Amino acid sequence: MSEYDLKIEIFSAPCCNQCDKAFVLAEKVVNELGLPPSTGQSITIDIRKISVVEELDYAVALGVLATPSIAINSELVFTSMPTAKALRLAIQSQLALPDQEKT
Amino acid sequence: MSVYRIGDISKMLELTADTLRYYEKLGLLKKVNRTASGIRLYNHKDISRLKFIKRAQKMDFTLAEIKDLLQMREDPQHARIEVRELSHRKLAEIETRLKDLTTLRNELTLLVNLCLGSDGGCPIIEGIDENS
Structure with a gap:
């Protein structure tokens, strides 16, 4: 059984409205991916x-x-609010998971 | 080829006339061409050299170091070993300073972008207040 770590860091600032949305988006995408697989x-x-x-x-x-901005496993991946699809693809890429379209 | 009087150079490079004469006395500037009546006439090579001196001074190089570096600038293939070594050391100093300046630039860019995005108050000032 392999073990991976997925660390998603949302870089945010006080009064940054988009930052809260980015955090919510990250949680939503991870949930939708059904991790762990x-x-x-x-x-x-x-x-x-x-x-x-x-x-x-x-x-x-x-x-x-x-x-x-969003870093995944300490690598800066997004420098602005990503779409859900882009974030999902980036996470899947990091975990080497096959692309799963939301059904 | 354009030539300039000391007053023109002084304005152009923001160096006093006394400083220009001093540099020439120290040998940082090669003997400047003069008119028959003794008026200095600076050419583009003098200007280039003076700009180099200014840049090096901003890096806190001493005038003695600058004089050596000017030798390297003039004839890099025949520069003395000590002068080559000085050039290497100074280059390393510049690389370090560039790295620090780049980090500082990135810090300020990030902070400026934060303030632009904020509707109420400045997160930079608030952040500093909270931390202090």
């Missing part, structure tokens, strides 16, 4: 909001220049 693999999932004001050095080191 029924392949017997164990996946640890972590979705968190990172305040760029409180963790400025980390945000800048990752390449964050605006919010919301």
Whole structure:
């Protein structure tokens, strides 16, 4: 049985309305993906909001220049609000899962 | 080819006439061409050299170091070993400073973008207040 980690970090700022939406979107997409999959693999999932004001050095080191930005497994993947499809594809790509269209 | 008087160069490069004369005295500038009546006439090579001096001074290079670097600039193939080594060291210093400036630029870009996106108040100031 393999074990993967999925860490989704939503870089956000105070009064950033889109940031809250990005967090909700990430949770929704992960739920819709039905993770962990029924392949017997164990996946640890972590979705968190990172305040760029409180963790400025980390945000800048990752390449964050605006919010919301989304990093998956410490790699900056989105520099603005993604679509649900784009986020799903990015997560699937990270976990090497086949593309699953929402039914 | 255009030539310029000391007053023109002083305005162009924001260096005082005294500074220009001083650089020439120190040997940072090659002997500047003069008219029959002794008026200095600066050409494009002098201007290029002066711009280099200004840039190097902004990096806090000493005038002695700048003089050596100017030798390298003039004839890199025949520069003394010490001058080559100085050039390498100074290049490393510049790379470090560029890296720091890039990080600072990215920090400020991020903070400026945050303020633009905020309807009420400035998250930068609020964030600083909360942390302090």
